[in-house]
Amino acid sequence: MYIAKMPSIRRTFGRAAVLLGLGAALLSPAAAEELTGEEGIVIDMPSGFAPGEGDDKTRFSYFSPDGEIELDILTQKPGEYPTAEDMAARILDKLDSQGQSASFVYEGRGAVLAELSFTMDTTPRRGYALFIAEAGSGSGYALLAHAQASRFDSAADLIMSCLDAFSIDRPARRSPGPVSQFLLPWPAPRPERKTAMLPGGRVELAWSSEEAEQELYTVRREYRILETYLESKTFWKDAWARFYRMVYRESAGRLDGFTEAFARTLPRADSTESARRVLAWVQGFVFERDLSGLDFVPPLVAAFERRGDCDSRALVMAMILERLGIDCVLMLSREYSHAMLAVDLPGGGQRFPFEGREYLVAETTAGVGLGMIDSSQADFSKWLGVDPGE
Numbered sequence: 001m002y003i004a005k006m007p008s009i010r011r012t013f014g015r016a017a018v019l020l021g022l023g024a025a026l027l028s029p030a031a032a033e034e035l036t037g038e039e040g041i042v043i044d045m046p047s048g049f050a051p052g053e054g055d056d057k058t059r060f061s062y063f064s065p066d067g068e069i070e071l072d073i074l075t076q077k078p079g080e081y082p083t084a085e086d087m088a089a090r091i092l093d094k095l096d097s098q099g100q101s102a103s104f105v106y107e108g109r110g111a112v113l114a115e116l117s118f119t120m121d122t123t124p125r126r127g128y129a130l131f132i133a134e135a136g137s138g139s140g141y142a143l144l145a146h147a148q149a150s151r152f153d154s155a156a157d158l159i160m161s162c163l164d165a166f167s168i169d170r171p172a173r174r175s176p177g178p179v180s181q182f183l184l185p186w187p188a189p190r191p192e193r194k195t196a197m198l199p200g201g202r203v204e205l206a207w208s209s210e211e212a213e214q215e216l217y218t219v220r221r222e223y224r225i226l227e228t229y230l231e232s233k234t235f236w237k238d239a240w241a242r243f244y245r246m247v248y249r250e251s252a253g254r255l256d257g258f259t260e261a262f263a264r265t266l267p268r269a270d271s272t273e274s275a276r277r278v279l280a281w282v283q284g285f286v287f288e289r290d291l292s293g294l295d296f297v298p299p300l301v302a303a304f305e306r307r308g309d310c311d312s313r314a315l316v317m318a319m320i321l322e323r324l325g326i327d328c329v330l331m332l333s334r335e336y337s338h339a340m341l342a343v344d345l346p347g348g349g350q351r352f353p354f355e356g357r358e359y360l361v362a363e364t365t366a367g368v369g370l371g372m373i374d375s376s377q378a379d380f381s382k383w384l385g386v387d388p389g390e
Contacts, residue, residue, distance in 0.1 A: 040169045084103065091129070101114035105185065114129045114130075116129050125148060157224055161225055176253065218247075244311070252319045255299060259319065283363075287307075298312075317341050327344035329352065331352055343370070346360075
């Protein structure tokens with residue numbers, strides 16, 4: 001893997017734990033922000049990050065709630081830099097930045113991930129930079145995320161999450177982020193075989209233990225970030241929603257082969273019946289929780305091994321149905337300590353209102369049909385709706 005070229009970055013990933021204060025009352029984006037309409041470039045910033053100075057055309061800027069972390073996104077004109085390496089060299093030289101850098105491929109494009117170490121207004125700064133070059137057009141993008149050098153270790157998770165939240169176009173929204181693709185090439189090689197239990201019986205599918213480890217790394221990083229927001233009255237809902245969006249983005253494409261095999265067992269012409277069968281399948285998962293640890297089974301392992309709690313099941317179901325063209329919404333409730341799915345399908349039963357539409361509820365842990373919900377959990381004002389794949 002490319003990461004072997006940059007051991008110091010790998011060590012930072014492994015030990016980072018975000019301890020930043022989250023008390024400032026800044027507005028937080030409730031969803032991923034599309035930076036350019038034509039290309040579909042999106043950034044899904046951590047909760048509470050607010051826009052700073054920038055012209056919203058060639059430079060976009062964001063700051064963490066306490067102002068310690070800064071992310072700048074710079075768009076490069078066609079022909080300005082022939083390659084990502086040229087872009088990195090020029091920009092890092094202008095900053096007089098020190099540190100390692102390594103080339104990799106992001107969504108079929110040349111890219112570079114580099115350490116940042118420079119001085120701004122007499123203050124030492126540290127962080128990471130991502131450079132992406134568009135093949136053919138010569139245009140590109142530079143993302144620089146950094147904090148005061150004295151805060152770097154505690155800020156490393158959020159810094160890497162900012163870079164990983166970038167999507168170069170609409171298809172990239174269902175692929176692992178740039179940092180994930182740096183750590184493990186995408187699509188990931190799958191030299192192993194693993195047995196999965198589908199509605200039609202057992203089937204052997206391509207598998208990679210290394211890919212499962214990469215998914216787990218990203219989920220753990222995002223969970224550490226989420227934990228820092230749980231006591232925040234201002235940001236916790238947005239942070240909770242973003243956690244599941246980031247997990248969905250990390251895992252959805254990794255499950256495409258699994259989903260294709262699953263789809264062959266379904267009546268594709270009947271979307272409602274297909275959803276019923278997927279629901280019955282996830283309801284059969286082995287219940288698993290770890291209250292002292294991550295308390296979440298990542299979707300790739302959850303699907304192949306049919307185990308996990310309510311949120312793992314809901315995400316797996318969403319990933320399968322979305323590939324079938326069925327719109328889904330996660331339902332999260334802090335009051336009920338529960339998660340479910342809701343689907344945009346015809347049928348009778350309880351419907352969850354979300355962004356002007358009514359979604360049929362799908363309880364993933366109890367053996368009940370579509371549209372059924374426990375009466376003690378039926379107050380929809382206590383549920384948060386999240387579009388995981390937006």
